[in-house]
Amino acid sequence: MSQTPSSVPASRGPADHNVRDQIVEAAGEHFSHYGYEKTTVSDLAKAIGFSKAYIYKFFDSKQAIGEAICAKTLSAIVAAVEEAVAGATTPTEKFRRMFKTLVSTGVSLFFNDRKLYDIAAYSAGEGWPSARAYCERIRQILTEIVREGRESGEFERKTPLDETVHAIDLVMQPYVNPLLLQYNLDVAEEAPAQLSNLVLRSLAP
Structure with missing residues (x-):
């Protein structure tokens, strides 16, 4: 990747x-x-x-210092996602692992280092370059998974790729965006599996 x-x-x-x-x-x-x-x-x-x-x-500026810290934090989340996805053998399993890892690492950061989580959430709300780069990398990983699923015949190919990726991204946002995740913690444990099932049914050929 x-x-x-x-x-x-x-x-x-x-x-x-x-x-x-x-x-x-x-x-x-x-x-x-x-x-x-x-x-x-x-x-x-x-x-x-x-x-x-x-x-x-x-x-x-103080923001530049915050950016450096935020970029390091968000890069660690991306690295965890890339490792999880690399260990899967099918696009379906890659998507499940991606979503689950994004949520679990975000929740872990929230509970174990709340102040650093708050910086990540602040960066997302303000649209800092580090937050935008994080979102773009997650979309890239998602795009690669969907494209691979289409090429293997595992996912449908009628819907335009960019439209499919955008729709899935919208479904994931409340649980992977640090600014939004804090308001969805009560369902964060079951959401990845339930929403993954929903998304994967919509991707079936």
Whole structure:
């Protein structure tokens, strides 16, 4: 499968400078404790022990720091999905695993690291590049699965591919979009299996 689109903002300062990684790591810890919206660049500067001006040599805004953290978080979810899909032998099973993994990793993030989840949800609501790249990669994986199913005769081929993928994406959104998943946690355990069955019946030739 194709590689995940780059969603990390362009680096400022020396590309090989480990200070950038220090800032991202410290910001992740700070956001985890206090939340993204309540944290300022001045807060991060004090926590790390750098001046605010020095941080701006590497990131042009708090959002750019949040983007770096969010991109890392969302990339981990995509990696989990790609691993799950790679272990399946049929398009039907690939779709089931994709949907189940997307929901389970999102739910796990929500309960185990709520503040980082909140950054991902915030990025989705604001349309950050990292969130858009995440959604695009999920659509790419879905498109590849549907195309493979059509080529093997497992899925119907009458409906235009883009229309089919868009419709499935709409069905999945309440459970894979971090901004929406938090409102659907009460049915997140059974939703992947039930909705997968519904989608797969609609794909039958």
